[in-house]
Amino acid sequence: MMTSRLIIHAILCILKYINNLICRSTIPETGVIVDTLLYGLFGDDKLLKLEYLCQFYHKFGLYKYEKKIYIFDEKMAQTAINKLDKGADHYLEDSPLKDTFLGSSQKSPETRRAIASIFRKTSIDERGHIMIRDLDFMCDNIQDVASSSRAVNITQFSLRLALDIVGHVLLRLDLGGLKGQQNLLLDAMMTILHRCYALAEITSDSKEFLQATENLDRLTSQILEDALNTNDQNSDDKRLVAQLHEACGFEQAKDNMKLFLMAGTETTASTLPVIFYLLTKYPQLQMELQAEADENMANLRKDPNFPLPKIESVMKEVLRVYPIAPFISRQNNGPVTLGKVNLQEHSDLIVFTWGIHRSPYTWDKSTEFIPFRFYETKKTNSNLYIPFGAGSRVCIGQHLAWLEIRLAIAVLLNKFDFRQIEETPDLRFVVDWTHAVVHPDKDMLVKAVPRPA
Structure with a gap:
């Protein structure tokens, strides 16, 4: 088996040399030979x-691969992100999110303003204490x-936590995720996002x-x-939900609520398991982060935005070496x-974040997890770093996800030691190519x- 893989690598190296002799004004495209060799190395x-x-x-x-053009050169990627139109529309044709603002570039400015105000960083940051309250309840359940x-x-805990935070932070509703009151909703979302689009079961x-x-x-x-009927005119949260309803009507508001629920839970449920797998794999790192969490927990409970540099x-x-959003889609109308x-014209373009973040030509030890890479350098070494996407397809919930994950690490590590067991699976990935997760x-x-307390 090892010999076969070495032979395949050798053949691909020869083909790579031949490809490099091709005029660089053309787009190289994999053919039958390369596709067959790739299957021999990576299967499906x-x-x-x-x-x-x-x-x-x-x-x-x-x-070019499977009729799509994958861009991983940093300058080309930045040009595509900044100058080309978003290309999500046709990806979402059979998705429940097809009628959200994510799936259409034709939504009204009023709708976009309402949504943007809900996810504004200052609005999210003000609600960090609500997230800590949900995390404390999650810790009780883990206990x-x-x-x-x-x-x-x-x-599963991450998924339920994320649903509660979406409810409490964005809607001022208790969706009861951690209480087991929304099992049917969670099952429907995971059937759609995981079983269908990611695992293809x-x-x-x-x-x-x-x-589902x-x-x-x-x-x-x-x-x-429920959000509209319990609207408190003195509450900014309720007013924002009403504002969304007024901007686009019940049906479009409902469709965008699906986006809040699904995208708001999916990022956390994908990222936290990766982080805690790595913390169990590197116990010394876990201890170092626990020390930071312990030292700053009192300050963090007073100010959820208190710095936690490590x-x-x-x-x-984690979001560099395992970017949860692996690509950004773009199209050119001319x-x-x-x-x-x-x-x-109308090329189907993919800015391939996964390849950009893991490129050995721009990142030192590019595929290795180096926990304090950013702590030591304080910057990204001018390399393109776009874990939440960029431009018109930047993740609308990035501030919510960042604060939620940051607080989850600190609060959970303050309460527990996490260890691998026989049932802990190896870290392998599947991709939801429709929703780019x-x-x-x-x-x-x-x-x-x-x-110990």
């Missing part, structure tokens, strides 16, 4: 294939599991998928009705030149040991 793992091709076509800065010597499912026309979308639609309608460095590095390459392929199970 498309993410690994695309990452490999970034090195294979390094001198070009881009390549119950730990006391019975059962494995702690960090993925079911299709978008299957009975399970259609039932029906449940999601019905439950989202109820949540929006924890923040680890977060940045002729465009990237570098020396002339693109045809990377997931661990299995729920992350660990042991939580309560720390």
Whole structure:
């Protein structure tokens, strides 16, 4: 087996040399030979294939694969992000998010302003204390599991935490995720996002998928009705929900609420399991972050934005080496030149964040997790760093996700030691190519040991 892989690598190196002799004003494209060799190395793992091709076509800065143009050269990527139109519309044709502002560039300015005001950084930062309250309740639940010597499912806890925070922070509603009151909603979202789009266990026309979308639609309608009916005119949170409703009507408000619920939970449920897997793999690192959390916990409870430089460095590095949003889609409505390459009109472009963040040509030890890379340098070494996307497809919930994850690390490490157990899976990824999200392929199970108060 090892010999076969070495032979494949040798052949690909020869093909790479030949490709480098091609005129650089053209876009290189994989053919039958390269595709066959890639399958021999990576099987059906498309993410690994695309990452490999970034090195294979390094001198070009881009390549064509399955009719899409993948861009990983930093200058080309920045040009595409800043000058081209977002290209999400056709990706979301069979998604429940197709009618949200994410899936259409034709939504009204009033709708966009209402949504932007909900997710504004200052608005999110003011609600950090609410997140800490939810995290304390999550710790109580983990304590119950730990006391019975059962494995702690960090993925499920993260998902339920994220749903509660979306409810409390954005809607001022108690969705009861950690209390087990929204199991049907969570199951519907995971059926759609994970089973269908990430794992491909079911299709978008299957009975399970259609039932899940029906449940999601019905439950989202109820949540929006509750938000509107309990609106407190003295509360900015309630006023913002009403503002969204006034801007676009009930049906579009409901569709955008689906985006809040699904995207607001998916990022956290994908990122926290990766972080806690790494903390169990590197116990010394966990101890170092615990020391920072312990030292600053009193200040953090007074001011949730109190600096945590080591924890923040680890977060940045996790999102560099494992960017949860692996690409940004773009389209050109007219002729465009990237570098020396002339693109045809309506090209399907992918700014490949995963390849940019893991490039050995721009990052030292690019695929290694170096926890304090950003703590030591205090900067990104001028390399393109776009973990939440950029431009018109930048993640609308980036401030919510960042504060939530940051507080979760600190509060959980202050309360527990986390350790790997026999059931802890290896860290492998699947990709939701429709919604541009990377997931661990299995729920992350660990042991939580309560720390002395």
